[in-house]
Amino acid sequence: MGRVVVVSNRLADPRKPAAGGLAVALGETLNATGGLWFGWSGKIVEASEGGTPGEGELHLQQAGNVKLATVDLSRDDHDSYYLGYSNRVLWPVFHYRLDLADFNTSHLAGYRRVNQLFARKLMPLLRSDDVIWVHDYHLIPLAAELRAMGCANRIGFFLHIPLPPPLMLAALPGHEWLIRALFAYDLVGLQSEADTMHFARYVQAEAGAEELGNDHYRAFNRTVRVSAFPIGIDVDEFSRLAEGKEARETYETMREQYSRRRLLIGIDRLDYSKGLPQRIRAFQELLASYPENHRSATLIQIASPTRESVDAYADIRHELEHLCGQINGDYGELDWMPVRYIHRTVARKRLPGLCRVGRVALVTPLRDGMNLVAKEYIAAQDPADPGVLVLSRFAGAAEQLREALLVNPYDVQGTAQAIQQALQMPLEERQARHSKLLERIRLHDVHWWRRAFLDALAQTPT
Numbered sequence: 001m002g003r004v005v006v007v008s009n010r011l012a013d014p015r016k017p018a019a020g021g022l023a024v025a026l027g028e029t030l031n032a033t034g035g036l037w038f039g040w041s042g043k044i045v046e047a048s049e050g051g052t053p054g055e056g057e058l059h060l061q062q063a064g065n066v067k068l069a070t071v072d073l074s075r076d077d078h079d080s081y082y083l084g085y086s087n088r089v090l091w092p093v094f095h096y097r098l099d100l101a102d103f104n105t106s107h108l109a110g111y112r113r114v115n116q117l118f119a120r121k122l123m124p125l126l127r128s129d130d131v132i133w134v135h136d137y138h139l140i141p142l143a144a145e146l147r148a149m150g151c152a153n154r155i156g157f158f159l160h161i162p163l164p165p166p167l168m169l170a171a172l173p174g175h176e177w178l179i180r181a182l183f184a185y186d187l188v189g190l191q192s193e194a195d196t197m198h199f200a201r202y203v204q205a206e207a208g209a210e211e212l213g214n215d216h217y218r219a220f221n222r223t224v225r226v227s228a229f230p231i232g233i234d235v236d237e238f239s240r241l242a243e244g245k246e247a248r249e250t251y252e253t254m255r256e257q258y259s260r261r262r263l264l265i266g267i268d269r270l271d272y273s274k275g276l277p278q279r280i281r282a283f284q285e286l287l288a289s290y291p292e293n294h295r296s297a298t299l300i301q302i303a304s305p306t307r308e309s310v311d312a313y314a315d316i317r318h319e320l321e322h323l324c325g326q327i328n329g330d331y332g333e334l335d336w337m338p339v340r341y342i343h344r345t346v347a348r349k350r351l352p353g354l355c356r357v358g359r360v361a362l363v364t365p366l367r368d369g370m371n372l373v374a375k376e377y378i379a380a381q382d383p384a385d386p387g388v389l390v391l392s393r394f395a396g397a398a399e400q401l402r403e404a405l406l407v408n409p410y411d412v413q414g415t416a417q418a419i420q421q422a423l424q425m426p427l428e429e430r431q432a433r434h435s436k437l438l439e440r441i442r443l444h445d446v447h448w449w450r451r452a453f454l455d456a457l458a459q460t461p462t
């Protein structure tokens, strides 16, 4: 295979462990092929003034065998491309939240402008045998822009978030243009079978696409393969992290502090898609319905700050803080607070320790592309005495993790009952469920995902 070129909104230095499993997995392929990783530099610059760096400046940096190429964005472009169309329009609609979408069409121009800018900057860096892998909703039209500039390389796209049903997709201003742009790719990867069904139904109904069999669709004079490639984690990397000083320290301290309590944990970005208020209400219901948990069950909820200048994110923060305050006020004792809410990002190297000490993990998004925390929790458990995963049936991960306790996160009572069942679950049942789950996440880990996607891309006709 030729050199692999990865394009994504954010980049991470694949040599740094803090970068996470995805960056490590992509980094391995990039390293092996002497590849290129292209994306936004993370810097916002004011419009260029005589000689100062301006919008679109390209930075090149060597990270081992991998070349990192990044572009700065002007404030206007960042606001309309990232905060605007990506996170005020695509993110809510793709997560089934039409009520939170901002249908103001003005964001679309900036989204197109940045995709064109990326294509212009990337094009001169490409070689004819490069295989290009574009990631996520920020960059859906990138292949169409590259094709318009004459790029004939194999180009694949992976969508990390859900693809909603056709009726919801059609609520997007410019949905025809956006979905047509997917046909500029040779391969489109989605997280779940449900997502691929939504794609098939949409393109047949709205774009008159022909289904050619074996996941191939033809429309707009192009053929694209669309298949599910559920993303996994690097189980061994996470286990190695668990052996590290920070993870062990976290585990020991927490175990000692909470020796008389049973810990429940939640680890999420503070995103409305993660179902945090519903989760806190379910925990409140647990305390109301099963009083034996008073002075015993403690929920540690990490809510890591994200996209704070988008209104919907500020609103969810206020709602969550109000709820946590209420439940601690109603149920707290001098020596016991039911909820410990932490509005900070916890360093990745501490997470395995936190996961291992959690008797129960609450992973209850209202909608999620995959949810890697669910898989990380399983990887961090002691197989001899594992904790229990309570998982939303609306997370992409639920298609694979059938031995978790699956819940409807909107059903507060049902979720409270599942938490109680998790807290009461006998050791043998915990072990049996955990060993099946561990087998699944090992079989379909991040290395499988990367290989499966790139092999499928290599097999597409040019």
Ligand SMILES: O=P(O)(O)OC[C@H]1O[C@H](O[C@H]2O[C@H](CO)[C@@H](O)[C@H](O)[C@H]2O)[C@H](O)[C@@H](O)[C@@H]1O
Residues within 6 Å of the ligand: 010, 136, 160, 161, 231, 306, 307, 368, 369, 370, 371, 372
């Ligand atoms: O870059 P941000 O705007 O700060 O957001 C962080 C990332 O969030 C999203 O993650 C998704 O990808 C995960 C891995 O495939 C998946 O498990 C999860 O369900 C998705 O929500 C987003 O898609 C990324 O692009 C962001 O970088």
Ligand SMILES: O=c1ccn([C@@H]2O[C@H](COP(=O)(O)OP(=O)(O)O)[C@@H](O)[C@H]2O)c(=O)[nH]1
Residues within 6 Å of the ligand: 020, 267, 268, 269, 302, 304, 344, 345, 346, 347, 348, 351, 370, 371, 372, 373, 374, 376
């Ligand atoms: O304080 C935090 C919260 C989350 N994470 C990591 O961020 C990723 C979140 O991925 P997930 O698929 O669960 O959801 P996303 O945030 O991508 O929607 C996981 O690897 C977490 O371990 C972290 O390192 N620190």
